Amino acid sequence: MTTIERYAAPKSLDEALGILQQGEVTILAGGTDLMPQTRAGRIAFKPTLMNIRDVAGLSGVVLDGDALRIGALTTITEVLDDPLVKEFVPVLAEACDHFASDQIRNAGTIGGNINNASPAGDTLVPLIVLDAEVELASKPNGSVTTRCMPLAEYFTGPGRTRRAAGELLTAVRIPLPKPGHVARFYKFGTRPALDISTISIGIAGVMRDGALSDTRVAFGAVAPTPVRAKQTEAALEGRRLDQSTIEAAANAARDEVNPIDDVRATAWYRKELIHNMTKRMLDHVAQA
Amino acid sequence: MSLKHDIEFALNGVRKRVAVDVTMTALDMLRDVVGLTGTKYGCGEGECGACTIRVDGQTVNACLMFAVACDGHDIVTIEGLAADPKADALREAFVEHGAVQCGFCTPGMVVQAAHILETNPNADAATIKRGLEGNLCRCTGYKKIVDAVESACCGGR
Numbered sequence: 552m553t554t555i556e557r558y559a560a561p562k563s564l565d566e567a568l569g570i571l572q573q574g575e576v577t578i579l580a581g582g583t584d585l586m587p588q589t590r591a592g593r594i595a596f597k598p599t600l601m602n603i604r605d606v607a608g609l610s611g612v613v614l615d616g617d618a619l620r621i622g623a624l625t626t627i628t629e630v631l632d633d634p635l636v637k638e639f640v641p642v643l644a645e646a647c648d649h650f651a652s653d654q655i656r657n658a659g660t661i662g663g664n665i666n667n668a669s670p671a672g673d674t675l676v677p678l679i680v681l682d683a684e685v686e687l688a689s690k691p692n693g694s695v696t697t698r699c700m701p702l703a704e705y706f707t708g709p710g711r712t713r714r715a716a717g718e719l720l721t722a723v724r725i726p727l728p729k730p731g732h733v734a735r736f737y738k739f740g741t742r743p744a745l746d747i748s749t750i751s752i753g754i755a756g757v758m759r760d761g762a763l764s765d766t767r768v769a770f771g772a773v774a775p776t777p778v779r780a781k782q783t784e785a786a787l788e789g790r791r792l793d794q795s796t797i798e799a800a801a802n803a804a805r806d807e808v809n810p811i812d813d814v815r816a817t818a819w820y821r822k823e824l825i826h827n828m829t830k831r832m833l834d835h836v837a838q839a
Numbered sequence: 840m841s842l843k844h845d846i847e848f849a850l851n852g853v854r855k856r857v858a859v860d861v862t863m864t865a866l867d868m869l870r871d872v873v874g875l876t877g878t879k880y881g882c883g884e885g886e887c888g889a890c891t892i893r894v895d896g897q898t899v900n901a902c903l904m905f906a907v908a909c910d911g912h913d914i915v916t917i918e919g920l921a922a923d924p925k926a927d928a929l930r931e932a933f934v935e936h937g938a939v940q941c942g943f944c945t946p947g948m949v950v951q952a953a954h955i956l957e958t959n960p961n962a963d964a965a966t967i968k969r970g971l972e973g974n975l976c977r978c979t980g981y982k983k984i985v986d987a988v989e990s991a992c993c994g995g996r
């Protein structure tokens with residue numbers, strides 16, 4: 552049953568943070584997750600429904616020091632088409648290109664994708680291997696404060712994050728990649744459009760003298776949250792990216808994931824996909 | 840009683856003021872409150888595209904949008920396109936190529952196709968197919984639809 556007592560559509564961040572401070576709030580951005588989830592009864596509305604879509608200054612991509620800052624309300628289409636994203640972190644654009652349909656990409660925001668906290672959220676895996684941080688704002692004592700947290704530590708379960716009730720996710724910050732940085736994303740679905748990932752893989756690192764360093768590997772849809780694959784990273788870090796390293800890393804990947812059976816695939820199949828596609832992606836990195 | 844909220848927006852270029860339940864979809868608002876039934880309810884979960892409308896020039900699924908979020912924005916539906924001379928070539932191409940059978944997907948298809956051609960006036964068949972990924976048709980097998988959109992591209996070629 553709907554128990555909404557108040558609807559608010561703030562125009563400024565200050566106003567939005569003030570409303571978050573006053574009580575329990577359901578945040579609405581593009582609505583592409585919230586609408587189906589509330590209709591199906593999987594999520595109940597809080598007493599205040601706050602539409603942040605018209606809050607000024609929360610969308611767009613800018614260079615901010617040595618990071619790329621993507622506002623929470625930037626739509627998937629805007630990320631996909633952004634020249635800075637294409638130049639510095641094309642792997643994120645690639646993930647947005649495999650996302651749903653044009654209509655969903657036009658409505659869905661990156662902040663919504665992150666806060667929906669689905670293990671299959673398509674921007675999460677590339678953002679994690681790019682060492683992205685989330686920026687969270689709140690107004691506890693009348694003045695705005697911000698904190699940052701690595702995205703890899705943000706998720707605590709399906710639909711659950713470390714965001715405090717009074718906080719709004721305002722942006723995601725991606726450090727500009729170093730020279731020699733490579734990053735790859737792979738999404739497995741049964742058709743190219745409108746498909747939730749069966750598994751997804753992100754691999755990134757700095758390639759020098761045939762070896763990866765600062766290696767990052769992350770997997771989607773194999774655990775309750777998107778996960779960093781520390782064993783796989785260790786199997787790659789600093790080693791010559793030859794066939795034996797690649798095979799060892801692919802085996803480590805298969806061993807460290809612990810997926811479930813569901814409508815999209817069995818656990819066994821997911822482990823095979825993780826092994827085979829990690830291997831293929833590393834082969835491509837080695838050959839590039 | 841659930842909470843109502845007054846919203847005001849441009850609908851096909853005309854100012855509109857309505858009161859809506861805050862959890863209502865933009866689709867239900869258009870069909871049941873305003874009475875424009877050209878926009879169709881297909882799946883109700885963003886998979887089929889029959890409810891495609893334009894919001895500030897971008898296409899979205901009206902079934903996933905909260906009606907309250909229309910407040911202050913510029914909404915165009917198939918009824919708006921029907922009155923738009925710029926869409927004449929597209930409508931005629933759908934007729935000419937037999938791109939309409941049962942017709943249920945057609946409003947969403949035409950709205951999305953108009954958006955594709957506007958953002959990419961030189962769209963080729965691959966771009967058109969990509970742009971129509973979020974629109975399902977159970978009758979035509981898509982070929983006639985893609986042909987129609989392609990022929991409307993650049994005023995027909």
Ligand SMILES: Cc1cc2nc3c(=O)[nH]c(=O)nc-3n(C[C@H](O)[C@H](O)[C@H](O)COP(=O)(O)OP(=O)(O)OC[C@H]3O[C@@H](n4cnc5c(N)ncnc54)[C@H](O)[C@@H]3O)c2cc1C
Binds near residue numbers: 652666674718884
């Ligand atoms: C048919 C269909 C296909 C889809 N395909 C894909 C796909 O291929 N890949 C994929 O990853 N996802 C997919 N999705 C899911 C969804 O479209 C995305 O997760 C989208 O990015 C959500 O953004 P939104 O702005 O619509 O979020 P909303 O629905 O508005 O919000 C989602 C959640 O995040 C919270 N929230 C939103 N913004 C903030 C903020 N700034 N701060 C704090 N909390 C916030 C909301 O309270 C809510 O809990 C699909 C959905 C549908 C319906």
